[in-house]
Structures are given as structure tokens and as C-alpha cells.
Amino acid sequence: MSSGDPKLPLFEDADATVAAIHQGDVDAVVVMRALEGPQVILLHGAEEPYRVLVERMSDGALTAGPGGVILYVNDRLCDLTGYPSRRLVGHDLASLFEGEPPKLVPEATVEASLLRNGEGPMPVAVWSRPISIAETTATLVRLTDLTVHRRAEQIAAAERFARSVLEQATEAVIVLAPDGRITHASWRAEQLARRPPIGCTFSEAFQLEARGTDDAGTLAHFSAESLDSMLATRPFHGVEVKLRGDDAKSAFLLSAGPLVDENKANVGSIVTLTDITERKRAEEQQTTLVAELNHRVKNILAIVQSIAAQTVRSSRSLESFADTFTGRLKALAIAHDILTQTRWIGIGLSELLAAVLAPYRSPEGARVTMSGPAIMLPARAVVPLSMVLHELTTNAAKYGALATRRGNVEITWHLRGGDDQLVELVWQEREGRKMKQASGGFGTKLIDHVISHDLDGSTKVEFDPAGVRWEIAFRLSIFAEARATASRSSTA
């Protein structure tokens, strides 16, 4: 060692330099080469391969001396941090990291955030190991960039998610390569396919038949080959199809759209089969309901119109018209209430009688008695029969048994079996006012008309001195026939 002026030539120090090399105080020398300029020659050449390895490795590496001061950094760490080595060497190891410095554990890897010049921190894995260099204990530290690793994890997670979406989709999703071969198929698509779909063409895996007549026309233009080629190359929207051999007879919407990669290049197509069976069923049900409602409203209006016309003809005054007409409309309303409550299924005969006769069935006196087997009346019989019962009751209240205190009505019925299902009902009044046979106003006419026309039955009336007696018979079987005819006409 010696002092020197920077302007003095090197040979001033030559002795000291030679002595130092001799004494082993140095382990590297600088030599001047004519072409390359100054070059460092390590006196312990065996280190060179390791140095090259460390300098070229893809991880950052550093050596920290006692107290954590950085003694050496490799080029990669300079790249990772964005700082030249002179800005790192001599600094504290902890200053490289954001927040709390990582707690280094020998031979273990911990995660940390590496600070970067002009950029956000980078996630790194930090591995370390103590080492003795000469008489000093140093720490070797390796820093691995986790950004790529994290991105790979994110991509893998996104891929898993996308796959699970495809797998769980209720639609059948099929991905076709440009040559028409299936490259991906969702779980639902695999279920619908006639054979394992991957590698097949669409028409090999799925045999379609057009469902609607229009769609049949569309699909009829295409052979299996043309369909495959069209699905793989052209957008194709919402054609209604069903699958040949599908036991469930499901309806599907067939659609296809192009599949493009990140450069917008066409790399195939996505074909979907959307199950619309439930939707179709709901649509059909709705159409039926609307038609049925329309039919019923028309029927009711016809009934109201007929009642009004007949009531006008048989009424002597506006007041009597109002009374009678209102009563008949109420009977119609009761019948409709019953039908609504029973959802147009129908009602038992005794329940219908109870509803119509409710105002005259006082708890103390059995003015109206009823007996007969349980009979389920179909919905179509409810309106006419309740109109008939209303007329019988009104007549009894105005002119017959229910117009007096002691009068009573006995209603009995029975069902004659066999195919006809004939209901025979007897309305017997007793101890009421005596009615004249010629009193047959609209009430009587209506009973006759409704029983014969609407219920295809017959009536017989006897004006007995004890009280009027109606015998009414009608067949339940005609409603079954009517239903069968109606359903035939609706499917036609």
C-alpha cells in the first residue's frame, strides 16, 4: 500500500502491487489487451464457470455480508429491479423489498415484494443460505420472479372456470374446428350425442330432424355434409329441431356462431342446442287457455243474451224483469264461482244443490231435504244444471212449497249405471201453494229447454194437488263424448 498522485504513472505503485500479488492479498488482476482493452483475470480460475452461470441464470442472485449489506448482485437482479448494480451493492438487503423485509430461513423459500425502479413491486420467491467466504459469513440469496408463475396460475384458474362454465351449461355447447370436426363438447352435449362426440362431425354425433314445417323446409335443403360445413363456417340462428331417436321428444333451438381467436381469426364455430321443450309446452298451454277462455266468454254472453231475451218476453213489468233477470244472473254467477273454485273440473251434485238452495236451507227446519248417491258432475253440466235448479227454487219460492211456512221440498236422485250414466232426479214439493198447470212461464220453458238441449235429457212435470213434481233425467255420458269431440277439433 502506498500513496500516490492520480497524475503519476502506475509504476509508482508497481512495487506495492507486485508485493500484494505475491503475498496473496489480491485474487484478481486487470490486464490491458490491445484489442479488448482492460480485462479482469481471476487468479482462482475455477470460479469462472460458476460466475458465468450465476450471471446468466434466470433468477436474481445476490450475496449479502454481515448485517445484511449487499456485496454482489447478478445481472438478472439488476434487470428485475431496474437498477444498475452500483445502486444496489452497498445497500441494505431490506431496502430491496416493499414493507417488512422477508424473514430469511436457511434453505427455505419465502415470498416477498421486490421494489422496482419506476414500476410497481414484483412478487418474488426468496431463497437463502448462509455461506462462509474466507473468514466472513455471508448469505446467498436467490430471487425468483413470481409474476409469470402468478399469471400462469391466473390463466389456469380462468381456464378451469371457463371449462366449468362449459361443463355446467344447461345448453349443449359444441365447438367445431373449421373442418367440421368436434373439438369440445359440454356435458349436456355428450348426453345428447349418439356416440362420443369428440372427433366426429356434427351430423355423425347428432341426427336432427326439423320440427316446425318452416324449419323442415330450411333444413331439408341441406345434406349431412352441407349442414356440417354450414355449421362450421356460417352463423346460423335459432332453427327449431328435434333429435332423431330422442325418447324425451325434446324440442331444441339450433344455433351456430363463429369462434375467433385473440387476433380475430376464425378458428371454428360454436354450436348450441337449447332445450325449449318446457317453453313450447307453456306456449301451447297458453294458446289452449286463451282459446278456452274465448270460447267460455262467448258461451256466457250467449247464455246472458238468451236469458235476457226470454226474460223480457215473459215479464209483465220492468220491476219483474229486473227481479227475475238478476236472480238468473246470480245463478249463473254461482255456477261460475263453483267452476272457478274447482278449476273447471266439476262438482258433486249434492254440493251444487247445496250452493243453489243455500238461502232456503234454514238450520231449524229441514225445508229442503236431499238424498242420493255421490255423483260427480262434469264442468259442462254445471252451468245448465244450476240454471235449472235456480228456476225450480225460484218457482217454489214464488208460487210453490217455499212460498208457505209449512211447505217443503224433497230432492232425490239416483244414478242408473251402464254406459249411459243416466241421472234421474225427482223434485217433489209438498204442502205449498197449489200451482196451476197453465202457469208455465219462462221458468218452466227454460227448464225444459235446458234439460233437453244442453243436457240432452228429458223432463216430466206433474202439478199434483199436494205439490208440483218434476222428474228430470239426463245422461253424464254425453259430456265425455263432447269432450272427445272438442279435443279432436282442437287438434285438427
Next chain:
Amino acid sequence: MTGQHVSELEGYNLRLYVAGQTPKSIAAVSNLKKICEQHLSGRYEIEIIDLMKDPALAIRHQIVAIPTLIRQLPEPLKRIIGDLSNTEKVLVGLDIHPK
């Protein structure tokens, strides 16, 4: 660098030339920091030059053997060759008088 910015009048501006992490280089860095903290606390500035990365930097101070420590300030320029393990020699070489 570690240490505080010091005025040129009273501070020590030191430059240590090393060659990557050869044992002598590492020892020199370690020893120099120890000595400076102990004897020049708050009055020194160290710059470590790795000639392995840029050998051309050897020209300025005509470095031949590594490690070499150069005292740039205060003037005159002084040079110490070796791993700086002999504290006595370093103190004498740098003209530092222990407080």
C-alpha cells in the same frame, strides 16, 4: 451508498474496486464497511465498482490488482491493495487518526 452524504472538506470519499464476488472482494467490502463505521461514522461515502461487470472502469485509477481501495477525498489520492483485513494498515494508509 450506505453512509451519509458528507461535505468535501471533512468527509472521506472512498472507491473500492472489486471483481465480482471473489473471496478477497467480499472480504474487502465487509472490512471496509466495518472500519468506516467504527472510525469515520457519518463522515464517509463508499462507491463499490465491480470491474467484472465493466473492466473499462479500471482505467481511471489504473487498477491492476483487485481488490483495490482508492481514497478520492480528501486529497491527495491514496491507494490500498488487498482485502483490508489489517485494520492498522488501512487506517495508516488512509491517513485516519483513530478518535
